[in-house]
Amino acid sequence: MKFLVRIGLKEAILDPQGEAISNSLSSLGFENINSVRQGKTIEIDLDETDREQAVELVTEMCDKLLVNKIIENFLIEEPS
Amino acid sequence: MRSAVIVFPGSNCDRDLAHAISVHTERPCNMIWHKDTALPKDIDIIFIPGGFSFGDYLRCGAIAANSPIMDAIINFAKKGGYIVGICNGFQILTESGLLKGTLIRNSQLTFICKHQSLIINNSQSIMTKRFSESEEITLPIAHHDGNYYAEDETIKELEDNGQILFRYKGNPNGSKNHIAGIMSSNQRILGMMPHPERAVDESLGTTHGSKIFKSIIESF
Numbered sequence: 650m651k652f653l654v655r656i657g658l659k660e661a662i663l664d665p666q667g668e669a670i671s672n673s674l675s676s677l678g679f680e681n682i683n684s685v686r687q688g689k690t691i692e693i694d695l696d697e698t699d700r701e702q703a704v705e706l707v708t709e710m711c712d713k714l715l716v717n718k719i720i721e722n723f724l725i726e727e728p729s
Numbered sequence: 730m731r732s733a734v735i736v737f738p739g740s741n742c743d744r745d746l747a748h749a750i751s752v753h754t755e756r757p758c759n760m761i762w763h764k765d766t767a768l769p770k771d772i773d774i775i776f777i778p779g780g781f782s783f784g785d786y787l788r789c790g791a792i793a794a795n796s797p798i799m800d801a802i803i804n805f806a807k808k809g810g811y812i813v814g815i816c817n818g819f820q821i822l823t824e825s826g827l828l829k830g831t832l833i834r835n836s837q838l839t840f841i842c843k844h845q846s847l848i849i850n851n852s853q854s855i856m857t858k859r860f861s862e863s864e865e866i867t868l869p870i871a872h873h874d875g876n877y878y879a880e881d882e883t884i885k886e887l888e889d890n891g892q893i894l895f896r897y898k899g900n901p902n903g904s905k906n907h908i909a910g911i912m913s914s915n916q917r918i919l920g921m922m923p924h925p926e927r928a929v930d931e932s933l934g935t936t937h938g939s940k941i942f943k944s945i946i947e948s949f
Contacts (some may be wrong), residue, residue: 720878
């Protein structure tokens with residue numbers, strides 16, 4: 650069972666990487682950019698058939714390692 | 730003072746730190762590999778060195794904070810043990826929850842490697858007792874993710890309790906309240922981004938780091 654964990658910086662946290670990307674896109678001529686935020690995606694393939702159990706496990710992984718909740722938000726997705 | 734330096738894959742200041750400790754204590758310190766699960770008996774203080782543990786993968790210090798040795802370190806902390814984390818060691822202490830807040834990417838994105846002026850904000854800690862209040866010192870900094878961040882409530886708590894030990898003069902990396910080093914509320918867990926172990930010999934340009942090690946040693 651595959652999951653995608655999408656991790657992004659909270660709105661209040663400065664994202665200098667996103668800003669650098671935004672500036673670079675602007676210099677390439679892309680206009681009308683309001684903002685760019687950079688996050689990360691972690692793909693997890695679990696040997697688990699019970700969906701509820703699997704989501705619980707991935708959530709626990711986020712709590713224990715994948716996410717720093719002081720600065721980051723996360724979303725668990727199942728790829729279609 | 731019986732000390733231990735914890736070594737992770739990617740630590741690169743462990744030997745500098747061990748050298749700085751042994752020069753000042755005139756006794757060797759224990760080098761502990763991160764896969765060990767127990768600390769030597771009768772250790773007074775643990776040092777967590779700088780470097781790039783696990784290649785800074787995921788977040789700086791996040792993977793090291795879950796290494797096998799960390800259970801023993803957290804137990805040591807719970808019993809009131811003294812722990813000092815420098816640079817990546819500071820990041821590991823915040824990631825493990827032993828110190829509040831976190832260290833994020835420098836605000837201007839560059840890796841900063843230079844001698845930096847710092848202001849002693851609290852000269853009552855085991856690291857700073859040889860300094861006077863508001864004294865200006867110089868120590869090397871070398872980091873990409875040294876921008877100290879915590880929620881406003883936490884920052885206020887650190888300020889009110891005198892837990893901020895060092896502040897940057899100026900603000901090279903965007904840290905909240907210019908924070909360069911803090912301690913826990915029980916004053917026994919200390920973390921700082923600057924490198925005192927790189928400032929213990931005249932040939933290195935500054936010996937202000939020596940005063941930090943002497944402060945620590947005379948506390949035991």
